Amino acid sequence: MSETTRRPAPRRGGPMGGGMGGGMPAEKSLNFGPSAKRLLGRFAPHSFALILVTVLGVVSVALSVAGPKLLGEATNIIFEGIISKQLPAGATKAQVIEGLRQKGDTGQADLLSGMTLNPGHGIDFQALSMILLLVMSIYVLSSVFGWLQAYVLNTVVQRTMFRLRADVESKIHRLPLNYFDTMQRGELLSRVTNDIDNVGQSMQQTLSQALTSLLTVVGVIVMMFIISPLLAVIALVTIPLTLLVTVVIAKRSQKLFVQQWQHTGELNGQVEESFSGHALVKVFGRQREVIADFGEKNERLFKASFGAQFVSGIIMPAMMFIGNLVYVAIAVVGGLQVAAGAMRLGDVQAFIQYSRQFTQPLSQLGSMANLLQSGVASAERVFELLDAQEQSPDPTDPQSPDAGTTSGGPDSARGTDGVDRASGGTGLLQFEDVSFRYVPDKPLIEHLDLVAEPGHTVAIVGPTGAGKTTLVNLIMRFYEVDSGRILLDGVDIKTMTRDDLRSRTGMVLQDTWLFGGSILENIRYGRAGASDEEVIAAAKAAYVDRFVHSLPDGYNTVLDDEASNVSAGEKQLITIARAFLAQPKVLILDEATSSVDTRTEVLVQQAMAALRQERTSFVIAHRLSTIRDADLILVMENGSIVEQGTHEELLEAKGAYWTLSNAQFSSALVDEDEVVDQVASPGTGS
Secondary structure, three states: OOOOOOOOOOOOOOOOOHHHOOOOOOOOOOOHHHHHHHHHHOOHHHHHHHHHHHHHHHHHHHHHHHHHHHHHHHHHHHHHHHHHHOOOOOOOHHHHHHHHHHOOOHHHHHHHHOOOOOOOOOOOHHHHHHHHHHHHHHHHHHHHHHHHHHHHHHHHHHHHHHHHHHHHHHHHHHOOHHHHHHOOHHHHHHHHHHHHHHHHHHHHHHHHHHHHHHHHHHHHHHHHHHHOHHHHHHHHOHHHHHHHHHHHHHHHHHHHHHHHHHHHHHHHHHHHHHHHOHHHHHHOOOHHHHHHHHHHHHHHHHHHHHHHHHHHHOHHHHHHHHHHHHHHHHHHHHHHHHHOOOOOHHHHHHHHHHHHHHHHHHHHHHHHHHHHHHHHHHHHHHHHHHOOOOOOOOOOOOOOOOOOOOOOOOOEEEOOOOOEEEOOOOOOEEEEEEEEOOEOOEOOEEEEEEEEOOOOEEEEEOOOOOOHHHHHHHHOOOOOOOEEEEEEOOEEHHHOOHHHHHHOEEEEOOOOOOOOEEHHHHHHOOOOOOOHHHHHHHHHHOOOHHHHOOOOOHHHOEEOOOOOOOOHHHHHHHHHHHHHHHOOOEEEEEOOOOOOOHHHHHHHHHHHHHHOOOOEEEEEOOOHHHHOOOOEEEEEEOOEEEEEEOHHHHHHHOOHHHHHHHHHOOOOOOOHHHHHHHHOOOOOOO
16 A cells, blocks of 8 residues: 555565664563463363373373382392302301401491391392382383373373464454554564464473473482482482572573564564565665675574573583582482491482482473573563454444344345355445544544445545545554544444455455465455356456466466566456455455556456446546546545545646646646557457
C-alpha cells in the first residue's frame, strides 16, 4: 500500500532505508522466575504423563543408585577373601586379632577388626558371581526404565511444543494489522521458528536431565548416610558451594542470553530485508552498506553469544573443581576410617563412586542453567507475542445484511473453506461521521460522510498520505474507527463478524501476492471449492486467459515462490481474477493497475466495467486516466474529502482535482480509442 501516513513509524526501514541502522540493545533483563513458571505451566495438560515420567525416573535412579553398594560388597568379598586365605586355618577372627595385639601390631589388628573374615578360606566365588549377576540385572533394568522415561518425556515435550506452535499460529491470526506494521518481519519469523525450536530443545534436554539429576542426588545422599554419616557430611559441603557458584554465574549470563536472542531476531530481519530487496540493493549500489550493516549486527550477535556461552560455560569447570576437592577429602578420610577398622574397603569404594554420582548431577544441574536460561529467554520472547494486544472480538450476536438475519443464516452459502459466502445484500456502503487516527495526537480522517451506491464505482484520488488506503483499511476492519460508523447495506460493520464482512469484499492490492503453486490454484484461492470452469471464467473476465495459453502448461503452469516466471502485469491480472472468482458485493482495488502497461490497463478497465454490474467498487488510483469513467470521484486531502463529483464536473470546478489532472496531463494525452483498437486484435497480452 502506498500511504505513508497511514501507520506509526515502524522500527526499521526498507532495504535502502533505516533498516540498515544499528540494532537495539536488550530492552530489559530476563524476568526469569515468572517466565520459567509460565513455561512449565504449559506442561500442565500432561500431568499424568509427567507423574509417569517421575515414577519411571524414581525406579531407574533407585536401581542405578543400588549398583555401587552392591559392587562395594563384591570388593569386600574379593579383598576379605584374599586376607582370609593368608590367615591360619581353624583360627577365629577374634583369635587372629588378639594375637596381633599381643605382638604390638595394633594397626593391622584395627584394620582386620572391621572385616568379615573366614581364616584359611579364599574368595567366595559363588557369592561373588551372584552379586555380579544382580548388579548386571539392576543396570539393565535401570537402563530400560530410563529409556521409557525419556520416551514418555519426549512425547510430552513435543506435544507441548506442538500446542505452543498452534497457539502462536492462532494468535497471529487474531493480531491487528498495526502489530505487523510495527514488527519487523524477520523478527517475527525468528520468534515463531528459532525461539520455539530453542524452547523445545532446551526443555527436551533440561527436563530429563534435571529430573534424573535431582532424583540421583536424593538417592545418593540416602545411600551415603547409610554407609557413613561422617563422609556424607563432607560430601554435602558441595551443595552450598554449588548453589553459590551457579547463582553468581547465572546472574551474569541472564542479560547476555536475552541479548543473544534479540540480536538473532535483528539479524534475521536484516537478512530477510536484504534478500527480499536484493534487486534494489543492486540497483542503487548499496551492497557495501548492506554488508557493513550485516557485519555490525553479526558482530553484536557474536559478542552476546560468546559472552553468554563463555560465562555460563564456567559453571561446569567450577563444579568439577569442587567435586575433585570433595573426592580428595573423601579418599583421605575414608582411608583413615578403613585403617581404623571403622569402615570396610568396599564401603569406601562405594562411597567414592557415590561421591562421583553426587557431584556429577550437581555439575549437570549447573551446566543446565546454560540451556535453561537460553530456553527461558526464548520463551519470554514467544510469550511477548502471545501477550500482544489482540483485535477486538467479533460480536456474540452478529448481524448480517441478509435481510437482517445473523451471519451464516439461510441466505448465506458456506464454501468448502468454511467461510460463509454472501448471497444477499446489494453492496450499499455508507460512512457516517467517521473519524480515525493512527496516532492519538495526529488526526487523519475527521467527520467523514460518504455514500457508495450499489453498482457504482467510487474512485478515490489524492496526494500520498491523504488517507485513501486508510478508507480501505476501515472498510475491511483492519482498523476500527474512533467515532462514527460504517454501514454495509444498512448494517453497522462492527456488528458483523470479520469473516462475514470480508467474504462480501474482494480486494486487489498494489503489491501482488502469489504462492508457490499452479495458476489455477492461485486463482482458486479466492473461493475454495470453485470448479475449474468457474476459475477459467474468472480468468477470462480478467484477461488472464489471453496470456496463459502461451505458457508451457497453461493453467497448470507452476509459479515459484516469487512468481518470477510471469511478468508483473500478469501477476496483477491473476490477483484480479482471484477477486473476480470471490464474487464480492464490494470490490476494492488499491492501485491495482499500477503494475500493468497501457494495453493491459485497458483490458483491466474493460473487465472492471463488466464486474461493476451490481457491485460497489472502490478504486484507489494515482493515475487519473484509470478512473475517468467512475460514477463518483472523491478527492482527499489530509483525511478529508475536499471535492467529489464526476470527472467532467471536477474539471469544470477547477479545484484540487483539476490541479492533479493538469500535473499528470501537461503533455499530450494518449488516444485511448486507438489503444482499445490495438488491444482488440488477437494475440496481444501484457
